[in-house]
Amino acid sequence: MNAEILCVGTELLLGDIVNTNAAYIAKELAALGINLYHQSVVGDNPQRLKEAVNLALSRCDLLVMTGGLGPTYDDLTKETVANYFGLPMQMHEPSLERIRFFFQKLGREMTPNNEKQAMMPKGAHVLTNNYGTAPGVALDVQGKICILLPGPPREMQPMFREEVIPFLRRYSKEMFVSSTIHIFGMGESNVEQILHDTMLKSENPTLAPYAKDGEVQLRVTARAHTEQEAHAMIAPMIQKVQAVLGEYIYGVDIQNLQNAVVKALQQNHLTLATAESCTGGLVSKRITEIPGASEVFHCGVCSYSNDIKESVLGVKASTLAEFGAVSSQTALEMARGVRALAKADIGVSITGIAGPDGGSEQKPVGLTYVGVSCEKMETVLELRLSRGHKNEREYIRTLASSNALNLVLKAIQKYQESK
Amino acid sequence: MNAEILCVGTELLLGDIVNTNAAYIAKELAALGINLYHQSVVGDNPQRLKEAVNLALSRCDLLVMTGGLGPTYDDLTKETVANYFGLPMQMHEPSLERIRFFFQKLGREMTPNNEKQAMMPKGAHVLTNNYGTAPGVALDVQGKICILLPGPPREMQPMFREEVIPFLRRYSKEMFVSSTIHIFGMGESNVEQILHDTMLKSENPTLAPYAKDGEVQLRVTARAHTEQEAHAMIAPMIQKVQAVLGEYIYGVDIQNLQNAVVKALQQNHLTLATAESCTGGLVSKRITEIPGASEVFHCGVCSYSNDIKESVLGVKASTLAEFGAVSSQTALEMARGVRALAKADIGVSITGIAGPDGGSEQKPVGLTYVGVSCEKMETVLELRLSRGHKNEREYIRTLASSNALNLVLKAIQKYQESK
Numbered sequence: 050m051n052a053e054i055l056c057v058g059t060e061l062l063l064g065d066i067v068n069t070n071a072a073y074i075a076k077e078l079a080a081l082g083i084n085l086y087h088q089s090v091v092g093d094n095p096q097r098l099k100e101a102v103n104l105a106l107s108r109c110d111l112l113v114m115t116g117g118l119g120p121t122y123d124d125l126t127k128e129t130v131a132n133y134f135g136l137p138m139q140m141h142e143p144s145l146e147r148i149r150f151f152f153q154k155l156g157r158e159m160t161p162n163n164e165k166q167a168m169m170p171k172g173a174h175v176l177t178n179n180y181g182t183a184p185g186v187a188l189d190v191q192g193k194i195c196i197l198l199p200g201p202p203r204e205m206q207p208m209f210r211e212e213v214i215p216f217l218r219r220y221s222k223e224m225f226v227s228s229t230i231h232i233f234g235m236g237e238s239n240v241e242q243i244l245h246d247t248m249l250k251s252e253n254p255t256l257a258p259y260a261k262d263g264e265v266q267l268r269v270t271a272r273a274h275t276e277q278e279a280h281a282m283i284a285p286m287i288q289k290v291q292a293v294l295g296e297y298i299y300g301v302d303i304q305n306l307q308n309a310v311v312k313a314l315q316q317n318h319l320t321l322a323t324a325e326s327c328t329g330g331l332v333s334k335r336i337t338e339i340p341g342a343s344e345v346f347h348c349g350v351c352s353y354s355n356d357i358k359e360s361v362l363g364v365k366a367s368t369l370a371e372f373g374a375v376s377s378q379t380a381l382e383m384a385r386g387v388r389a390l391a392k393a394d395i396g397v398s399i400t401g402i403a404g405p406d407g408g409s410e411q412k413p414v415g416l417t418y419v420g421v422s423c424e425k426m427e428t429v430l431e432l433r434l435s436r437g438h439k440n441e442r443e444y445i446r447t448l449a450s451s452n453a454l455n456l457v458l459k460a461i462q463k464y465q466e467s468k
Numbered sequence: 469m470n471a472e473i474l475c476v477g478t479e480l481l482l483g484d485i486v487n488t489n490a491a492y493i494a495k496e497l498a499a500l501g502i503n504l505y506h507q508s509v510v511g512d513n514p515q516r517l518k519e520a521v522n523l524a525l526s527r528c529d530l531l532v533m534t535g536g537l538g539p540t541y542d543d544l545t546k547e548t549v550a551n552y553f554g555l556p557m558q559m560h561e562p563s564l565e566r567i568r569f570f571f572q573k574l575g576r577e578m579t580p581n582n583e584k585q586a587m588m589p590k591g592a593h594v595l596t597n598n599y600g601t602a603p604g605v606a607l608d609v610q611g612k613i614c615i616l617l618p619g620p621p622r623e624m625q626p627m628f629r630e631e632v633i634p635f636l637r638r639y640s641k642e643m644f645v646s647s648t649i650h651i652f653g654m655g656e657s658n659v660e661q662i663l664h665d666t667m668l669k670s671e672n673p674t675l676a677p678y679a680k681d682g683e684v685q686l687r688v689t690a691r692a693h694t695e696q697e698a699h700a701m702i703a704p705m706i707q708k709v710q711a712v713l714g715e716y717i718y719g720v721d722i723q724n725l726q727n728a729v730v731k732a733l734q735q736n737h738l739t740l741a742t743a744e745s746c747t748g749g750l751v752s753k754r755i756t757e758i759p760g761a762s763e764v765f766h767c768g769v770c771s772y773s774n775d776i777k778e779s780v781l782g783v784k785a786s787t788l789a790e791f792g793a794v795s796s797q798t799a800l801e802m803a804r805g806v807r808a809l810a811k812a813d814i815g816v817s818i819t820g821i822a823g824p825d826g827g828s829e830q831k832p833v834g835l836t837y838v839g840v841s842c843e844k845m846e847t848v849l850e851l852r853l854s855r856g857h858k859n860e861r862e863y864i865r866t867l868a869s870s871n872a873l874n875l876v877l878k879a880i881q882k883y884q885e886s887k
Contacts (some may be wrong), residue, residue: 060678062504064494065687068487071509075483085481086516090490090507097505104523120657121677122668154856160661179858201679207859259484323749323770329756330742330749333770337748340824340861342772348780349770351742351752357767357810361780391776405759442759 050194050220052078052085053109055101057116057126058200059092069202070115077209080225080270081217083111093123102129106193111217116200118183120162126197127186131170134190141169144184151182176212180204187216194220223272226279228302230267230290231309233455235297240265243293254282256290263448264306299458306454307335313461314345314395321457322391323349324362324383326374326400327417331450348391352383362386375400375412377429380420384429388422395423395460397453403445404435415441417449421456425463430456469613469639471502472528474520476535476545477619478511488621489534496628500636501643501691502530512542521548525612530636535619537602539581545616546605550589553609560588563603570601595631599623606635613639642691645698647721649686649709650728652874654716659684662712673698673705682867683725718877725873726754732880733764733814740876741810742768743781743802745793745819746836750869767810771802781805794819794831796848799839803848807841814842814879816872822864823854834860836868840875844882849875 054071061068071088078085087108091101098117105112117126131138145167152159166183169175176185176196181204186197196213198205218224232240237260241248244267248256254271269286273279291298300309314321323332323346333349336342350361355374358364363386364379372378380398388396401417408414415435421428432452434445473493479485490507497504505528510520517536524531536545550557564586571578585602588594595604595615600623605616615632617624651659656679660667663686667675673690688705692698710717719728733740742751742765752768755761769780774793777783783801791797799817807815820836827833834854840847851871853864 059676061491062494062507063498063687064491064496065678066680067491068507072480072483072486075481077483079482086511086513087520088481088487088509092505094505101506121660122664151855154852154854156852157655157658160657162661163657180860181855181857203863257484325749327756328753329761329765330744330752330768330770333749333772334747334753337746337750337770337772338862338865342748346748347771347773348776349749349772350780351749351756351768351770352766353752353756353762353768354766361767361769361809390780443757446757 050083050110051108052083052111052113053105054085054088055105055112055114056088056090056200057093057098057114058090061090061116062092070200070205073202073206074113074115074209077214078113080227081214082221082223082225082272083217093117093125095125095129098125098129099132102133106133106195110192111194111196113196113198115198115205118166118185118197118199120160120165120182122162124165127168127170130186130188130195130197134170134188136170136172136190138168139171140164141167141175141184144169144175147177147184148182174216176208176216178204178208179211180207185212187213223274224276224279225270225272226276226283227268227270228283228287230269230287230298231300231303231305232265232267232294232297233299233306233451235265235294237265240267240294244290247289251286254286256286263444263451299455306451306458308339310454310457310461311336311339311342311345313458315341317461317464319345319394319461319464320391321346321395321397322387322393323453324387324396324398325349325351326353326358326383327403328399328446328450328453329353331446332397332399332453335450335454347393348387350387350390358383362390373412375402375416375418377418377420377431380418380429381422381427384420384422384427395421395457397421397457399449399453401432401434401445401449403442403449405440405442415445417445417452419449419453419456421460423460423463425467426460428456469502469529470527471497471504471530471532472524473504473507474524474531474533475507475509475619476512476517476533477509480509480535481511489619489624492621492625493532493534493628496633497532498644498646500633501640502636512536512544514544514548517544517548518551521552525552525614529611530613530615530639532615532617534617534624537585537604537616537618539579539584539601543584546587546589549605549607549614549616553589553607555589555591555609557587558590559583560586560594560603563588563594566596566603567601593635595627595635597623597627599626604631606632642693643695643698644689644691645695645702646687646689647702647706649688649706649717650719650722650724651684651686651713651716652718652725652870654684654713655679656684659686659713663709666708670705673701675705675709682863682870718874725870725877727758729873729876729880730755730758730761730764732877734760736880736883738813738880738883739764739766739810740814740816741766741806741812742872743806743815743817744768744770745772745777745802746822747818747865747869747872748772750865751816751818751872754869754873766812767806769806769809777802781809792831794821794835794837796837796839796850799837799848800841800846803839803841803846814840814876816840816876818868818872820851820853820864820868822861822868824859824861834864836864836871838868838872838875840879842879842882844886845879847875
C-alpha cells in the first residue's frame, strides 16, 4: 500500500506553523509498514485543494489529510474529497450531539457554522474526536482509502493512535510493533557509531535512532503476526543495546525524562523539590505534566534574582558575592535550600546563563550548573550547553532541565543501590 | 511571481526530522511578497524526484529546493534540475577550492566524491555556503527561477538570508507586509462569526484568522510597493477590528501573552511574582522564555501541596480547611502571599484541577481559580476549562496559564489608567 500525506492550511503555507503533522504521520505509517512517497502542503484555496486531492489520489492507495475540518467557510477538506468520489454530504447526528455537548460544557453558545463539522460524506466511517470539536473521517471507496484528520496536533496525534491505526491494521496481515529505548547523555552520532553495524544489519526487528531535544531515542520495530511474537523479537535487541549503552539508557517505552523521574520517585517513596534560576520553572513544569506528580513533588521555587535565592532558598550572601549566582557553590546551596524548605528527600537546582545576553569571558552563555542534594549524594555538574548558534535560549533551557531530571534519576539510583 | 517549495530527503519522508526548512522559506517568501501555493517533500529517488521537479516547474515561476546537494550518489537535485533544462554540468573551481579548504581546516582528507559538490549546471549563479561544504545554486533559465539549497537548516537559513533574498529582490516589484492581532478570551468560530463579512470581502489587505493554544490570531496582510504604503493600508483594518473586539485584543505583533506581559511590566516599571499549583511552574516558565524577564520577574513558587501553600506562601490553614486548595479564597491568599514573599508589585496565582484525576461533583476537572493581587486591584477568576475531552491536562494547564498572564495585563492596565 502506497501512502501520501496532504496537509491543508494557509498557516502552513505561510510558514506561521511548522508542519509537525507530516513528520508524525510519516513515522506512524512507517511503523505500520506502509510506504510513503509524497508529502504535500496546500492552502485553504478550493481550486488548488481540489487539484492537490486529484493528484494525490492519482498516485496513492492511501491518502492521509490533516486540516480544513473546522467550522469556517474556508474549511473544505471533507467537501473536496466527497466531491472527488461523487459522495453527498450528510449530517452525522452523534457528532452534532458531541459538538453541542462541547459548547454546553464551555457554557458557550454554539454558533450555527459549527454544525458544518458534523456533516460527513455518505458511507464515511467517522473517527471520533475526543480532543476537539471536529471529528475525523475514514473512507474506503473506489479502491482508495482516505483518512481526514483535524490540524491541531493535540487532536490529530491521539486520534491517529486510537482510531486510525486500528482502522489501517485491517489492511495489513502483519503488524508492526515498536519499543523505544531512551538515551540521555550521549550524542546521536556517537550512538550511531557504536551501533552502526547492528543498525545496518537489522532487518526484523529494525533498529533506528532519532535525536530529539538533546536526547537520542532508539526505535526497535518488529514485523510479526501477533504482538506477542513481535515482543519476543524485540526483547533480545533491547538487551543487546543495553549491553553497550547501559549507563546512558534511562528507560524503555517511558515517554520522557519527567515521566521516568515521577515513576522512580513513586516506586521508591521519595519526594523531590526544585530550585530553578535560568530555567525559570521548566523543570517543575515538566514534572507536573505527569498525572500523579503531586504524590512526589510538593514544592518548586523559581529564584530568578539573588534576593530570592537568599531570602527564600537561604543561599549565603557571601556565596553569591564570592562565586556569583552562576556557580557550583550557589547551585549546591540552592539544592540544599529547597530540599530543606520543602522537607523533601531530594533537592535539585539549576543556575546558568541561558542568553542571549548576560554572558562573559569567564562565564559564557550556556554555562550551567545543575546540583542535587539528598541523603545519599550531593553533587554539582558543570555544563556548557551553547553550540554557538543564534537564539539558543530555549535549547539551553531545555537541555539544562533535562540534565537536572537525569541527575535526579542518578540520585534515586543511589537509594535503590543502598536497599 | 508564484513560488513552490520542494524539499528532498528520505529522512523527511520517514518523519525522522520535522521539515522546518519549508516553514522558514515560506515565511521569507511571504515577506518578499512572493505567493507560495505548494510545498512538497520527496525522497532521494531519481524517478520520483524527476516527476516532482517536472510537476513543480509546470505550475510555478520560482522553485525553491532544499536537500540533495551532498557528495553521495543519491544526492541528485542539481543533476535533475540541470537535466530538466538540458544544461550540462561543469566544475566550478572556486567552489572546489572552498571545499578543499574546508577539509583542510578540519584537518581531514577530502574524499573524491566531495568534488561532486562543486559541479554546477552551466550558467548557474553559485550561492556560496559559508556554513558547510555544499554550495547552493540559483538559476534563471527559460522563464523559470530555481534556487537549490542544502538541507541542514544551520546552512540553509543563513544562505537564504545572505544570498537568496538579495537575488530574489530583483524580481519582485511588490512586497507583502503582515500584522498580527492577538486575541484572548474569545473562540475562533465566534471571532469568525463577528468578522465573517469583513474577512470574505477583504482583498488588500486580507484578514485571516487562526487559532493557537486557546488563542485566536488575526493576520492582516497588505500588498504594496513600499513598507510605508503597506502599513498605511494595514492600520485602518486593525482599527476596524479593534472597534469590534477591543477588549479581547491584548496586542498587535506582540508574539504571545508572555511577551506582552514582560513588555508591559518593563514599560510600567512593575515587578511580578507567581504562585502556581496545578500549572506547576508553567507561568514562570513562559515569562522567563522572554530575554530580559529578570528585570521584572524575580520569584515564582510552585506550591503543589497544602503544606507549601501554608509554609511558603502563608495561606491560612483555616482557609485550606474551610474552602479547600482549589478555591477563590486560596487563590487570593496565594497571590497575596507570593507578592509579599517576593516584595513584588503584582502577585498572580493559579490553583485548579488539571486532571485526569482529582475531580469531584462540586469541583470537576478543569475548575481553576486565577487570582491577582496588587495595589490597584485584587480579584479572582473562576474558570471551567474542561471541554470534556481525554488527556486535557496540558490543555487545561496551558489555558490556565494564559488566563493568568491575561489577568496580569488587566492589572497593569489599572496602573496605566491611574497615571
